[in-house]
Amino acid sequence: MIEMTVAGIAIDGGTRNPVILLRDASQRRQLPIFISAEQSRTIRSVLEGEKTARPMTHDLIVNLMNAWEVDLQRVVIHSLRDSTFYAVMTVGRGKKKKEIDARPSDAIAVALRVNAPIWVMEEVIVDAAMPVDQAADAAESKAFRAFVSDISPADFAERGRSV
Numbered sequence: 001m002i003e004m005t006v007a008g009i010a011i012d013g014g015t016r017n018p019v020i021l022l023r024d025a026s027q028r029r030q031l032p033i034f035i036s037a038e039q040s041r042t043i044r045s046v047l048e049g050e051k052t053a054r055p056m057t058h059d060l061i062v063n064l065m066n067a068w069e070v071d072l073q074r075v076v077i078h079s080l081r082d083s084t085f086y087a088v089m090t091v092g093r094g095k096k097k098k099e100i101d102a103r104p105s106d107a108i109a110v111a112l113r114v115n116a117p118i119w120v121m122e123e124v125i126v127d128a129a130m131p132v133d134q135a136a137d138a139a140e141s142k143a144f145r146a147f148v149s150d151i152s153p154a155d156f157a158e159r160g161r162s163v
Helices: 037-047 057-067 104-114 122-128 134-149 153-162
Strands: 002-011 018-024 029-034 071-081 084-093 096-102 118-120
Touching (some): 002 037, 018 104, 057 104, 096 104
Parallel strands (some): 071 118
Antiparallel strands (some): 002 118, 018 029, 084 096
């Protein structure tokens, strides 16, 4: 699993639909997830520190969790099927833990409100992530290929003896 953070909300140029962008710690890969306009508003309100006069749905969920002393321990986006992402929210109270099925957008909206980590399974990253900096990826790949092409079996034998 790879921990990711919310980089922001963007608008898809083709469809004009909002997209939440998750990025890995290296800031090299991002996972775009299409969301509704309403989900965009609720996530953006947290990102921008806006306060509402009354609790929104995700605020209500957090209030219920607090009232029952339940913690959101993490969100995991675990699969992508037929262009739909699937997530679970791991909640706990004491030693008890439960995984609750959730739309990624809802899980992220709650996670942002309680500062819970957001994880994405590697298979999902492989299937759906896109590079943030393609030039840096290409340069890194070229440097790695150059490094590997200069290695011989004798290099490993010499290093093994010195350890």
